[in-house]
Amino acid sequence: MVKRFGFALLCCSLLIFTVACSSANExxxxxxxxxxxxxxxxxxxxxxxxxxxxxxxxxxxxxxxxxxxxxxxxxxxxxxxxxxxxxxxxxxxxxxxxxxxxxxxxxxxxxDGTFLVAKEPKPDFTWEKLKDSTFLGQRVGGMPQMVGEYVLKQHDIDPHNDLNLLQNVDFANIPGAFSSGDAEYVQLFEPTASTFEKEGKGHIIASFGEESGHxxxxxxxxxxxxxxxxxxxxxxxxxxxxxxxxxxxxxxxxxxxxxxxxxxxxxxxxxxxxxxxxxxxxxxxxxxxxxxxxxxxxxxxxxxxxxxxxxxxxxxxxxxxxxxxxxxxx
The missing domain is CATH 3.40.190.10 (Periplasmic binding protein-like II)
Structure with missing residues (x-):
């Protein structure tokens, strides 16, 4: 009788241990x-x-x-x-x-995580040189576009009057549209920006993140x-x-x-x-x-x-x- 009781107690202990481990691993x-x-x-x-x-x-x-x-x-x-x-x-x-x-x-x-990328090298770049250029922008109401406009205005550039601003391209298609299109400038995230630079498709000339603050x-x-x-x-x-x-x-x-x-x-x-x-x-x-x-x-x-x-x-x-x-x- 004692042996049976001891065996039952051991089984119960093992069951409790198994349940506890199962719970811990959930x-x-x-x-x-x-x-x-x-x-x-x-x-x-x-x-x-x-x-x-x-x-x-x-x-x-x-x-x-x-x-x-x-x-x-x-x-x-x-x-x-x-x-x-x-x-x-x-x-x-x-x-x-x-x-x-x-x-x-x-x-x-x-x-902001985007960088200003130009089709051609701009060793003496200043923001005012963006005026009258064709700029491939981001989606209206999204953070990249809003930060982009904010930074441009800080440099006395009205994005809707001083630029030929294009905003008709879906986010995922922007890199391809810039590479194959006529836009002179674009906002790109990494690693696309660096990849474009390595492949000669563009040149990183400024950071919107550095310009806009936290x-x-x-x-x-x-x-x-x-x-x-x-x-x-x-x-x-x-x-x-x-x-x-x-x-x-x-x-x-x-x-x-x-x-x-x-x-x-x-x-x-x-x-x-x-x-x-x-x-x-x-x-x-x-x-x-x-x-x-x-x-x-x-x-x-x-x-x-x-x-x-x-x-x-x-x-x-x-x-x-x-x-x-x-x-x-x-």
Missing amino acids: KTTIHLAEVTRSLFYAPQYVAIEQGFFEEQGIDIELQTAWGGDKTMTALLSEGVDVALVGSETSIYVHAQGSRDKVINFAQLTQT VPYTTFMIKESFLNENEETIKDFTNAIYQAQQWVQEHSAEEIAEVIQPYFEDTEKEILASSIDRYKSQGSFATDPILDQEEWNNLKDIMDEAGELPEDVPYDDLVNTTIVEEVIGN
């Missing part, structure tokens, strides 16, 4: 949509490849939406849980009267209802991003390129490294996920200057820093 799947595939988002790919999400018990299902409107549609329709997109989209949604607010909870990039260019967003129901998961998600941001700060461009190479298989590692170094040198990668009020106000100024600010949305309405502050504090 992961939460987060469906994440990025607005585009960009080297600009290097810390996000580092978080995935270095296992920072995995350490937090999160399995990331990443998809590329190819456009701010498509990314936000996926988030609002609950096709994804988290969106990585420009903060301006949360303001657009708010202005449309959405009952379920879109909350900015973690910032990934803190400057702005919440790309942030992670969620619906307020999702945040209320999954606060601990979002805290773990933010922790993984913060670890990745610190890792990017502490490692060389070459080491970062090595880690994120799988996301850019068609780009040479040297181009990746030089592009990452360019972004690091101008402070484009946020060193922590906090979106501060000064950045938010700068965003609204840029939108207002472009005539795209639908209403003045207070910082506290669409930005939640409580989770980030707790993550950093711990």
Whole structure:
């Protein structure tokens, strides 16, 4: 009888241990949509490849939406849980009267990520030389175009009167349209800008990120209802991003390129490294996920200057820093 009791107790212990291990190994799947595939988002790919999400018990299902409107549609329709997109989209949604607010909870990039690329070398370039040129612009209402217009106006250039501004090309097709078309100038992200330079298709002559200052260019967003129901998961998600941001700060461009190479298989590692170094040198990668009020106000100024600010949305309405502050504090 004693032996049977001991055997039963052992079985129960093993069962409890198995259940505990199973529970500990369970992961939460987060469906994440990025607005585009960009080297600009290097810390996000580092978080995935270095296992920072995995350490937090999160399995990331990443998809590329190819456009701010498509990314936000996926988030609002609950096709994804988290969106990585420009903060301006949360303001657009708010202005449309959405009952379920879109909350900015973690910032990934803190400057514009585009560079001014010219068809021909411009060794003595000054901004005023853009006047009367044909300029291939970005999508109306998107961050690249709004920042571009903001910078041009800072240099006394009216983009709609002083330039032949073209805005009829989809985001994904802009590089090809510039390469084959008549435009003299274009805004391009990395690594496309450096690739064009290497292939002789264009020449990087200025940085819109350096000219425009800090702005919440790309942030992670969620619906307020999702945040209320999954606060601990979002805290773990933010922790993984913060670890990745610190890792990017502490490692060389070459080491970062090595880690994120799988996301850019068609780009040479040297181009990746030089592009990452360019972004690091101008402070484009946020060193922590906090979106501060000064950045938010700068965003609204840029939108207002472009005539795209639908209403003045207070910082506290669409930005939640409580989770980030707790993550950093711990």
